Amino acid sequence: MSILVIQILNSLFYASVLFLIAAGLSLIFGVMRIVNMAHGTLYAVGAYVTAWLMGKAIALGVPLGWLFLLLPVGAGVVALAGFVIEPLLLRPFYRRAEEYQLLVTFGLLLILEDVIRFLWGGMPITADTLQDVVPIMHIGGLVYPGYNLVVIGIGALAAIGLWAGIYRTKFGVMLRATSQDRRMASALGINVGLVYMSAFAIGCFMAGLGGAIIVPSQAAVLGMGVDALILAFVVVVIGGLGSLQGALVGALIVSFVRTAGIQFFPEIELAVLYLIAAIVLLIKPTGLFGNA
Amino acid sequence: MRWLRERSKVQLAAVAAAVLLLLALLPPFIGVYQTQLLTYGLIAAIAALGFNLLLGYTGLLSFGHSAFFGIGAYTVAFLARDAGIHSMELYILLGLPISALLSALFGYISVRHTRIFFGILTLALSQVLYSLAYKLFWVTGGSDGLRVPRPTLLAGLVSFSGPGSFLRFVNSYYYYVLAVFAVCVVVMWVIVHSPFGKALQAIRDNEVRAAFLGLRISRFRWVAFLISGTFTSLAGILWVPLNGLTTPEILYWPFSGEIVFTALLGGFRNFSGPIVGGIVFTYLKTYAVATTEYWQLLLGVVLVMLILVLPTGIVGAVSRLADRLKAKGKS
Numbered sequence: 001m002s003i004l005v006i007q008i009l010n011s012l013f014y015a016s017v018l019f020l021i022a023a024g025l026s027l028i029f030g031v032m033r034i035v036n037m038a039h040g041t042l043y044a045v046g047a048y049v050t051a052w053l054m055g056k057a058i059a060l061g062v063p064l065g066w067l068f069l070l071l072p073v074g075a076g077v078v079a080l081a082g083f084v085i086e087p088l089l090l091r092p093f094y095r096r097a098e099e100y101q102l103l104v105t106f107g108l109l110l111i112l113e114d115v116i117r118f119l120w121g122g123m124p125i126t127a128d129t130l131q132d133v134v135p136i137m138h139i140g141g142l143v144y145p146g147y148n149l150v151v152i153g154i155g156a157l158a159a160i161g162l163w164a165g166i167y168r169t170k171f172g173v174m175l176r177a178t179s180q181d182r183r184m185a186s187a188l189g190i191n192v193g194l195v196y197m198s199a200f201a202i203g204c205f206m207a208g209l210g211g212a213i214i215v216p217s218q219a220a221v222l223g224m225g226v227d228a229l230i231l232a233f234v235v236v237v238i239g240g241l242g243s244l245q246g247a248l249v250g251a252l253i254v255s256f257v258r259t260a261g262i263q264f265f266p267e268i269e270l271a272v273l274y275l276i277a278a279i280v281l282l283i284k285p286t287g288l289f290g291n292a
Numbered sequence: 293m294r295w296l297r298e299r300s301k302v303q304l305a306a307v308a309a310a311v312l313l314l315l316a317l318l319p320p321f322i323g324v325y326q327t328q329l330l331t332y333g334l335i336a337a338i339a340a341l342g343f344n345l346l347l348g349y350t351g352l353l354s355f356g357h358s359a360f361f362g363i364g365a366y367t368v369a370f371l372a373r374d375a376g377i378h379s380m381e382l383y384i385l386l387g388l389p390i391s392a393l394l395s396a397l398f399g400y401i402s403v404r405h406t407r408i409f410f411g412i413l414t415l416a417l418s419q420v421l422y423s424l425a426y427k428l429f430w431v432t433g434g435s436d437g438l439r440v441p442r443p444t445l446l447a448g449l450v451s452f453s454g455p456g457s458f459l460r461f462v463n464s465y466y467y468y469v470l471a472v473f474a475v476c477v478v479v480m481w482v483i484v485h486s487p488f489g490k491a492l493q494a495i496r497d498n499e500v501r502a503a504f505l506g507l508r509i510s511r512f513r514w515v516a517f518l519i520s521g522t523f524t525s526l527a528g529i530l531w532v533p534l535n536g537l538t539t540p541e542i543l544y545w546p547f548s549g550e551i552v553f554t555a556l557l558g559g560f561r562n563f564s565g566p567i568v569g570g571i572v573f574t575y576l577k578t579y580a581v582a583t584t585e586y587w588q589l590l591l592g593v594v595l596v597m598l599i600l601v602l603p604t605g606i607v608g609a610v611s612r613l614a615d616r617l618k619a620k621g622k623s
Contacts, residue, residue, distance in 0.1 A: 282404065
């Protein structure tokens, strides 16, 4: 029984991180119609920056509780990168065919992967001190890191925050207007360029936050972004590209299937996920919640 | 006007024959390492040629062509290990139908979509194969991959054992690949200039009009996918004996990205673009890897610059330059 509880918590933990990555990917596609292949790598950047900052902070003797403040800082750095990347790299390509847009983000992926290698080297970086700050829980007779609950909480907060931001604020209205008809929005006086830049930066922030919250429990390693991107693709394909609910439901489905897979069919766990994605695309091409 | 068209065909054949002759004469002058590298380049060119039937002629961007390269490679590895076959001809003869079958299956699923969804669907399907190759290690060797010994060529007439066999293999295999490459180019040329190829281009340029002309669009796309996948598989089949080893890396999706890169580098709107792209990319990557630890960065920058400055690729840029010079010469 307690094993079941732990497995459910594990699923929710993965779902939180996956949701953050996939929601950013989906937001960027929803507003800008670009599938950002570098998104997973931006998530990796978030993980590396956070782990590196934590190492520095611990060396400086910062009280451990304060380390939590570094999580949004790590995500913020990625958002700043987004503010630079969008006007510099993506803006010249909005009028071009989507093959080119896809390939530019693929080029960005190659570049960022090596920037990470250049800045932090090939060795994994850990930041598990933060995990030890949160007391360990006892479920049945088993111990479980309390930090995972913090991650689940952050994931839930991010989902609520994003939903409120998109459906309950003026900026959200502008975002949705731009997403539906770029030229009309522009004619109504919306600064479309700024909306694009913000949407991309928010997407980057979400990916960076995903990386920041996972790094205390899993070390930042090279290639983590490339793996994460594929899972995020599976999430948005199941849920529907450009849909927030879709990203949430997709992340939950993928996480629960993965947890069950690791338990019962570890050899084909990933294959099953890709097959689910392919089947959803076949039956409902726009995903469960997509309407594009 | 007819004689003009005929003449241009003859000219083209002459140019192709000259290039082929040049390629055939090269090995004694460039040494073993370069010969080997050029073989890799020709193989990459075959893969890109197949890929480009979809991107350049049908307008479908596949991000999962690593699957077909890997199908070819792993088929050879299984034939060598489990069936004890060590003949290159048998690899090709047995490998092609298997690849065609799997390409047909993948195509049947993928061509129901176009644009971005087609790309993601091909990517997802290729990753099914990747994760199977990675996880089912008792079948595929997992991340260690499978070794493939040097096969015999020409129905066992040429075999490689004993001292100096590596050198002999590299040289003979170069000519073997060159011959297959020439056949591939001719076959692909015939395909894209046939009524079938013209129909594909019509579908690419205007799907609705093509449908009104009575073309069964998804059927055409399916067949194009089948041919494309089979060509790329053939490249995988040829690649394994030269590499001596196949690992799940060639099924992983960044390898699909490299195939796309290759076609773009040469120029996907030209017939010869992917061929040039395949050879240039092989050299570019080899030298980038040799000179810097950060070769991915270099490739990424080249890719972005390419899209910004040379969207028609090397061949596109050269032919535009040639046109401009010609126009200047006339005036």
